[in-house]
Every structure is written in structure tokens, then in C-alpha cells.
Amino acid sequence: MPETPTSVHDFEATDIQGNPRPLSEFAGRVLLITNVASQCGFTRQYSGLQALQDRFHERGFDVLGFPCNQFGNQEPGDESQIAEFCSTRFQANFPMFAKVEVNGNNAHPLYQHLKAQAPGLMGTQAVKWNFTKFLVDREGQVVRRYASNTDPKDIAQDIERLL
Numbered sequence: 001m002p003e004t005p006t007s008v009h010d011f012e013a014t015d016i017q018g019n020p021r022p023l024s025e026f027a028g029r030v031l032l033i034t035n036v037a038s039q040c041g042f043t044r045q046y047s048g049l050q051a052l053q054d055r056f057h058e059r060g061f062d063v064l065g066f067p068c069n070q071f072g073n074q075e076p077g078d079e080s081q082i083a084e085f086c087s088t089r090f091q092a093n094f095p096m097f098a099k100v101e102v103n104g105n106n107a108h109p110l111y112q113h114l115k116a117q118a119p120g121l122m123g124t125q126a127v128k129w130n131f132t133k134f135l136v137d138r139e140g141q142v143v144r145r146y147a148s149n150t151d152p153k154d155i156a157q158d159i160e161r162l163l
Contacts, residue, residue: 007140011110014098030061030162035068037130048152053094063094102127117142
């Protein structure tokens with residue numbers, strides 16, 4: 001990773017199977033990066049996220065899911081339990097990563113970058129809750145942040161513009 005990352009592609013994350021995965025492998029693709037949780041009121045958004053993956057994947061789009069247990073302990077399981085939940089309950093087949101922290105001193109460097117590039121309401125950087133979403137263009141630049149309560153289908157037009 002460069003000393004000062006300039007793109008999402010400069011980061012690496014561990015996938016849900018425990019393998020290091022450079023995000024440079026997503027160069028040239030539009031991304032929707034979101035922190036997910038299995039026991040949240042917004043968990044139903046997995047269906048909408050998968051619908052976006054199904055609709056736009058062939059055109060160069062991926063959802064990237066990052067489980068996080070920082071909000072109400074709503075992602076208590078380990079990676080194998082999370083993977084099982086996503087695939088059986090929601091048939092989610094988009095790339096999933098190992099559990100991360102998105103806020104605080106132990107926030108994953110990717111999330112530090114996402115928050116700095118797309119601050120929230122009134123310039124706040126902290127992720128407020130599960131299913132906060134970041135839209136990233138083909139060059140790895142953060143285009144927009146969406147609140148937890150933003151329905152994935154309402155992001156489709158923005159994705160379409162970037163494809």
C-alpha cells in the first residue's frame with residue numbers, strides 16, 4: 001500500500017474465508033462498499049444489495065460486504081457463521097470480507113479512507129450504523145456515502161451513471 005493511499009484500490013482486506021485480497025483486483029469496476037450485520041433491522045437490505053449485484057455485475061459492478069459488530073453487537077457470529085447466514089438466508093453471492101471495525105482506533109484502514117473521502121452529515125466522519133454504504137467509481141474514488149436507511153434500489157441510478 002502506498003504511504004498515502006489515493007484510491008480504494010490501494011488497500012487490502014481479508015476475505016470471509018481468511019485470505020488476503022488486494023482491492024486492486026476490483027480496479028475498473030464500480031463498487032458499493034457496506035458494513036453489514038446479521039441481526040439488524042436493516043439486515044433485509046441483503047436482498048436489495050444482491051439485486052444490485054445481479055443487475056449490474058456483468059457490466060462491471062460489485063457489492064463488497066464488510067461484517068461489523070460495533071453497532072449493538074448485531075454481528076456476533078464468526079466468519080463461517082456469517083457466510084452461511086448470507087448464502088442460505090439471502091442467497092448473497094457478492095464478495096464478503098472478514099469482520100472489521102469501521103470506527104475508532106481499530107478501524108480498518110479502508111474505512112478510515114472511505115470516511116475521510118465521503119464524510120457524513122455536517123462533515124462527521126463516523127459511520128453511524130450498520131449498512132452505511134459508500135459508492136466507488138471505476139478508478140477507486142469514493143463518490144458518495146449513503147445512510148443506513150437508504151434502500152439499495154434507490155442507489156441504482158447512481159450506479160448506472162458510473163457504469
